Structure formats: structure tokens, C-alpha cells
Amino acid sequence: MRRRDFIAGFGATAVWSFAARAQQARKIPRIGILWHAGSVAEESDYLPVVVKAFNDLGYIEGKNIELEHRFPAEQPDRFRLYARELVESKVDAIIAVTPLAAREVKQATSTIPVVFVLGSDPVGDGLVDSLAHPGGNATGLSIMAVDLSGKRLALLKEAVPNLSRVGLLVDSRDPVSQRVVSAYSSAAKVLDLSLESFEVAAPDAIEAAFSAIARSGLNGVVVGPGSIMFNERARIGSSALAQKIPTEVINAQMVKFGPLLSYGQDYPDFFRRAVAYVDRILKGARPADLPVEQPTRFNMVLNLKTAKLLGLNVPASLLSVADEVIE
Numbered sequence: 001m002r003r004r005d006f007i008a009g010f011g012a013t014a015v016w017s018f019a020a021r022a023q024q025a026r027k028i029p030r031i032g033i034l035w036h037a038g039s040v041a042e043e044s045d046y047l048p049v050v051v052k053a054f055n056d057l058g059y060i061e062g063k064n065i066e067l068e069h070r071f072p073a074e075q076p077d078r079f080r081l082y083a084r085e086l087v088e089s090k091v092d093a094i095i096a097v098t099p100l101a102a103r104e105v106k107q108a109t110s111t112i113p114v115v116f117v118l119g120s121d122p123v124g125d126g127l128v129d130s131l132a133h134p135g136g137n138a139t140g141l142s143i144m145a146v147d148l149s150g151k152r153l154a155l156l157k158e159a160v161p162n163l164s165r166v167g168l169l170v171d172s173r174d175p176v177s178q179r180v181v182s183a184y185s186s187a188a189k190v191l192d193l194s195l196e197s198f199e200v201a202a203p204d205a206i207e208a209a210f211s212a213i214a215r216s217g218l219n220g221v222v223v224g225p226g227s228i229m230f231n232e233r234a235r236i237g238s239s240a241l242a243q244k245i246p247t248e249v250i251n252a253q254m255v256k257f258g259p260l261l262s263y264g265q266d267y268p269d270f271f272r273r274a275v276a277y278v279d280r281i282l283k284g285a286r287p288a289d290l291p292v293e294q295p296t297r298f299n300m301v302l303n304l305k306t307a308k309l310l311g312l313n314v315p316a317s318l319l320s321v322a323d324e325v326i327e
Helices: 003-024 046-054 076-088 099-108 147-161 177-190 203-215 227-231 233-243 251-256 267-282 304-310
Strands: 030-034 066-070 093-096 114-119 138-142 165-169 194-200 222-223 245-250 263-264 300-302 324-326
Touching: 030 076, 030 099, 046 251, 066 076, 076 093, 076 099, 076 194, 093 099, 093 267, 099 227, 138 267, 147 177, 147 222, 147 245, 147 263, 165 177, 165 203, 165 227, 177 194, 194 203, 194 227, 203 227, 203 233, 203 304, 227 233, 233 245, 233 251, 233 304, 251 263, 251 300, 251 324, 267 304, 300 304, 304 324
Parallel strands: 030 066, 030 093, 093 114, 114 138, 165 194, 165 222, 222 245, 245 263, 300 324
Antiparallel strands: 263 300
């Protein structure tokens, strides 16, 4: 081989080796997202929000990021299976949408960064040491599910003047379900209301729960947190309408399906903020050093169509403070 050819070949090899090393150094991060519903279509309220949030931060799927979506369809075994699957595939971070998803992911790994979106009670669930100093591999956002029980009951009582007996619908699989029941029971006593809880362990149990509430003569329902409640927005709404029971829910996206009102956080914004956490982690931040965010603003949505169907005159005091009114 002539010396000139050897040098040229060596140069080409060196260039290729440098390019390969540079490409390896720029490895595209892979982000696992453990949802709660069963498909992309069922996550149509929030999945596009997540994709756009990544795009807004400069991440384009297939170019400089890969999103690994998993849809457990509300089945506990699938939450566990997909959590382990994402961990074993060595993704760079995992977004866990619901408390059940976060719990399964946290049990599956103590090293891969975890960002939970809808943390009901992150400290009580054992996800973090404290809100200010998470201390482990998980951080994210808290929806203050327990803290808002009194406010939600008070709003329902204001919207339904004859309210006296309330049913509380709870996801029995949710890690904070018992704490939610306790908080609402205490709040009900303060408001001179009687409260009875109804556990839902699967989506198919929602209609039966509303039927039982109607048979019991209760005249109002508040829907607690949990994966089932969060996902089965249409089913909860249709059941509330079928039984003609004034129903209050947590997130605004549920109200269009038939509940009377909602009071809670801006859920789409929670997903955008969760993506911002992932961005900070990809740039070197440690979950242990990123405080858990708590909401500072709450939205109330009123459904006047439902109020008319139920024969209710919504007080002007509520209408004046509503963030959105469905007519």
C-alpha cells in the first residue's frame, strides 16, 4: 500500500471514528411515559399536551428525543409490568402520570429519574422524603387531593342549596384513598353534612356505585382522585346524569360529560410542567434537588346545562367566580 493511500485511509477512519464517538456522545434521550388509559385515543386530552410541551422546549421526537408510551388500561398488573419494562429498557427518565403509576415505577427503580404528574400525596405515598427536599430519584407535582376536600364540599353545598347527604366516590386502588375518605369525613362534619363513601375498584363498577348512591337517597356526589376517576370521565358524567345526582369532580375536562361542577388544578398545565422537570433532569439536575410543586391557582367550571336538567338555580355568587361556564 502506498504511503499516500495509507494516510488517506487512516484519515477517513479517524473521521468516521470521531463522528461515531460524537454521535454516541449525543445519544438521543429516551423518556418512558406510563399513562393510565388503554390507548392514544383515550389519552387525547393530555398526550398531545405532552408532545407539544417537548416540542416547545426544542425536543422533536425521532430527532433528539424518543418517547416510549405505555398504556396500562387501568389494570394494576399492567402498571407493574410496564413499569418494569421501562426500567429494564434503561430509559433516561420516566413520567408517571398517576399515583398508582408512580408507586409502581418507584418500586421498580431507585436510580432512573421519575417525574410524577398527579401526585395525590407524594410524602404520604412514600414517593419523596418531603416536598421541599424529595431526597431520592422522584419528584414532580402534587394535586393536593386531601387538602382541598373542605373547599370542594363547600362549593357543592353552595351550588345545591338542599344538600344534606353526600356520597364520596373513591378509587379503592389509589394509595391515598383512605386519607381522602378521612379528610372528606372531617370536612363534612364542619359543614353539617353526612357523608358516605363508595369504593370503585374497576371502571365497570362506576354505574353500580351511582345506582347505589341514588338508592341510598343521597342528594350529591363528590368524586375523589385516582386513576379510574381520572380516566373514566365520560362514564362518570353519563352515570351522574342518568341518576340525576349533582356531582362535583376534580378536573375541568370532566365537566363537559355531565357533572355539575369541578374545582381543582389546571391539569393540562401540570403535564406541561412535568415535561419541564424532565428537561431540567436531562440537563443535569437531580430529582432529589427539585422540590415538588404545589398548585397556586385553582379552576372552577360550572355546567349550566346540567344545572337546568337537575332543576337547580346556580347562585350568582358561584357564576361570578367561575373560570368557565358551559351553557
